[in-house]
Amino acid sequence: MFPVAGLGTRFLPATKTVPKEMLPIVDKPLIQYAVDEAIEAGCDTLVFVTNRYKHAVADYFDKAYELEQKLERAGKQEQLEVVRHVLPEGVRAIFVTQAEALGLGHAVLCAKAVIGDEPFAVLLPDDLIWNRDGDGALKQMADLAEQAGASVIATQEVPRDKTASYGIVATEAFEGRSGTITGIVEKPAPAEAPSTLAVVGRYVLSPRIFELLEATRPGAGGEIQLTDAISALLAEEPALAYRFKGTRFDCGTHIGLINATIRFALDHEKLSEPARRMMTDALTELGVRDSD
Template sequence: MTQRIRKAVFPVAGLGTRFLPATKTVPKEMLPIVDRPLIQYAVDEAVEAGCDTLIFVTNRYKHAVADYFDKAYELEQKLEKAGKHELLEVVRNVIPAGVRAVFVTQTEALGLGHAVLCARPVVGDEPFAVLLPDDLIWNRGPGALAQMVDLAQATGSSVIATQVVPKEQTSSYGIVATSEFQDRAGRITAIVEKPSPEEAPSNLAVVGRYVLSPRIFPLLEATAPGRGGEIQLTDAISALLAEDEVLAYRFQGTRFDCGTHIGLIEATIRHALDHELLSEAAQGFMRDALSELGVLDVQ
């Protein structure tokens, strides 16, 4: 896979029922982390990794994501007229110049594998990335996808982001078995979708970043519905293992599961503490709040 990774797929068709009633009108990908929606962090990561075509797989009801990445003529005119040029640049640069957004409709909720397959007409016959916006990965150095793209281009292999999880949590993840693990990467020998702790081949879990060969598309087409009646990306990757090398990669960075309430809170706190303008105030508020709760003894 020495070809440059130019295209990134964002499956954003889910209903976000965990965050109801907020997600009754606001897609979960548009929930804010400090001053930017969750989807923006994934987009920034893909652009940093060199992607210039962003493919959003959405449903027919989710207009907010497309509206966010569209040009806001009236807002831009008002900001320009008011002389608010810094804010104007923020609005204009949600997607940098030279990067395009493409929206594809997933007509039925048939699983992650089906969502990725919906992007095939746009991706074509080239390697591509998949980013699940629910997984926000924070790192002061290169983003997780940039790390993975470098590895994919150096080895010619598909690459899947992984992290070690407690054994009792394996039933919430795709779990891989690996061989020849060196430094941060190892060849995947098996992948199982949400195994029980007793059946899990390891505690190395797949998280929401993938760099995949286009060979995954015909394998997805041949994949029968699995757990929950959905087409599982994990099953197609398992078939890919018989043909090509697929690497598990332990990325540098901290992953926040923003598909959960606590994950969204953790990501917000982490980004507030790292924010150039808000860090000091956020630290002060946290000290005061913890002191009031009797958790922190402030002298």
């Protein structure tokens, strides 16, 4: 499940007409990286929770007959294959409208009728997680969830002065990369945070979360927080915090998007060398200017 109903106001004016999930990292939009990660983890039904104004994500995953015909006539087979396979065969995309922006918990709840009574994953496309030489973060989490019979939440250590920007978990029996969650607090002040282990944009959740979300009262700003429902879930079922293998890029910020673009360009098969030369030249030129 992908919550893509946000307005992306940090990136205005670009996001006035282009959803933030469609912002590109080199040659693919953010949403494609999240979708690829979900498919790698074994997901074959992709639920996008969007709003009534954002059609670009649905258009992206729809068939583009005119474009495909033009590419085929031009003999551009490589580009044609890229366009035709944004989703592989056997994977379906379903779009659900979130009528009001009432928080992440409400967005997840909007997917209940589609997901039903089975475990599911939530991926926030803003959080681009890259594991260059191994399984993606969601595949790591899905394997652990199946093995442990528990919900699994991706976490990352953050500086204590940044805890007010995240959900923060308390854990016990932390071994290796995972530990049992004993508590979760939404955006605590640094002095009140139970740890510096922050929740980031990947969840593997029990379907019980839907009933708990229905019973969750709106909090600050009138939003239904997923964190509150997870806190209630802890009283009934185990949930694990997981330190994923890989690098997280916070592409909900300008610098995070720039960082991801640079890193992916430097790793790109065709662009790596020219990108390195361009960056070296730019840094050299800026160094000369700074010394003047």
